[in-house]
Amino acid sequence: MFMNKQLWLTVMLLVSLFLFGCNKEKVVTSDPGGSDEQKEDITLTIMMWDDWGQGFDANIKEVVEEQFPHITVKNIGGDTGNKDWIEEALTAGNVPDLIFAHRQYHVNLLEEYELNYDMTELLEKHAFDLSRYDPAHLDEWRSWANGELWLLPFMADRYALHYNKDIFDLFGVEYPTDGMTWKEVITLASQVTGERNGVQYQGLDITGNGHLPMTQIIGKTQLIDPETDEVLxxxxxxxxxxxxxxxxxxxxxGNEKPEGDAWTESRTLAMRPLWLDMGTPEDLNFDIVTFPQWEDAPNVGPLAGGWGLGITEPSQHKDEAMEVMKFLYSDEHIGFLGESPIHAPFKHLFEEKDIDGMLVGERLEKFKGKNLQALYKLEAAGGPESRSEFDVGAFQQIERLGQDFIESGQDVNTFIRELTEKEEIRIKDEKGAS
Known part of the structure; x- marks a missing residue:
């Protein structure tokens, strides 16, 4: 039986009033994706190093909470490289939604404590633009995470060949230029090595960053065979x-390894390939060019490295955490997360741009007017599709390679043979300890 017209109108009026009452109490906010929906108040916890958290309030907490009024951001502090601290934090119930970490040194800890989470599908769901990265940079991070994206870098290490103009002027030699190979740099170093006015000058020092040239050339290779544990x-x-x-x-x-800091103190060192050297004195007459390249790997720099944030597996707020990451990794905000704005990982922010305007703060003033475009001309070294769990220890050996070789006094073949034996023992010991 059909209800009569008057009764039908009465029912519809009551339904309308009910819906109006519900909507009146509904809190509507606009999310960055463009849809309007009710937002539940939540707290997102971030596990960061204490010393990296100095700008946490201004660069993360305040801007996120302003953009997302329903989100409170909390830094649970600590040392993400300290296994004991992570265990204590998790035992106390301090489970992070986001974790701040370094690629090779922390991925094993993420996996050990079941914090690792592949963000690949979530990045796609939230239309996170990965094309802004150098693809080799992401390959490097994936290689430490079983081919997945557990961490997303918010900065990149920047490298350059630093040179002291005064020494080149003293010897009457032309300055270095962008695009030089290691062989060309070594030849140039011989021309600015020697004694002048009773002072001995060294042309080049390379052991302080002995692993960087190695990462340029073997960055894409596996260090330890994941299947057989053979030292490769x-x-x-x-x-x-x-x-x-x-x-x-x-x-x-005349180019024996200099005593002390010949770059900043005695200032007798002509060239120094290194990370962008924040410790360079302001009154040193220096400039930079591209990091030297291997002839077999043109236009390839060292590993891009850096630091990143990752969403954890146990997080109950993965979508909200991804929206926060998407906001923080926007072109507008990415420069405030890392060591300095010029360490942001997106090259399009710098190529053919006036970088001097980004040099804010005492440590960066000295780089105004320098050839900073050299920092962005080389591609990252990249990484293999997968790595052995023992690669982290191998990488630690590579970091000391040049210094250990010089101090050993051995010939190259003997040093390599003994190094291989030490690596085999290390892997055996690590297996026994696990």
């Missing part, structure tokens, strides 16, 4: 080539 990296022809290059540099007459 010491058998690479490039290891021998690098050590022979180190040997040639310090066998150059």
């Amino acid at each position: 990296w010491t058998k690479s022809p490039y290891v021998k080539q690098w050590l022979e290059m180190v040997e040639s540099v310090y066998n150059m007459p």
Whole structure:
């Protein structure tokens, strides 16, 4: 039986009044994706290093809470590289939604404590634009996470060949230029090595960053075979080539490894390939060019490295955390997360741009007017599709390679043979401890 018209109108009026009452109490906010929906008040916790958290309030907490009124951001502090601290934090119930970490040194901890989470599908769901990255940079981070994206870098390490103009002027030699190879730099170093006015000058020092040239050439290779645990990296022809290059540099007459800090103190060092050196004195007459390249790997720099944030597996607020990451990683905000704005990972922010305007703060003033475009001309070294769990220890060996070789006093072949034996023992010991 159909209801009569008057009764039908009465029912519809009551329904309308009910819906109006509900909507009147509904809190509507606009999310960055463009849809309007009710937002539940939540707290997002971030596990960051204490010393990296100095700008947390201004650069993360305040801007996020202003953009997302329903979100409160909390830094649970601590040391993300300290296994004991992570265990204590988790035991106390301080489970982070986002974790701040370094690629190779922290990924094992993420996996050990079941914090690792592949963000690939979530990035796609929230239309996160990964094309802004150098693809090789992301490949590097994926290589430490079983081919997944557990962490997304918010900064990149920037490298350059630093040179002291005064020393080149003293020797009457032309300055270095962008695009030079290691062989060309070593040849140039021989021309600015020697004694002038009773002072001995060294042309080049490379052991302070002995792993960087190695990462340029073996960045895409596996260090330890993931299936057999065989030591691979010491058998690479490039290891021998690098050590022979180190040997040639310090066998150059007058270019023995300098005592103390010859770059900032005695100022007797002509060239120094390194991360952008924040410790360079303001009154030093210096400039930079591109990091030297291997002839077999043109236009390739060292590993891009840096630091990143990742959403954790146990987080109950993954979508909200991703929207926060998307906001913080926008072109507008990304420069405030890392060591400095010029360490942001997106090259389009710098190519053919006036970088001097980004140099804010005492540590960066000294770089105004320098050839900062050199920092963005090379591609990152990248990484293999997968890595052994023992690669982290291998990477630690690579970091000390040049210094250990010089201090050993051994010939190249003997050093490599003993290094391989030490690596095999290390892997055996780590297996026994696990």
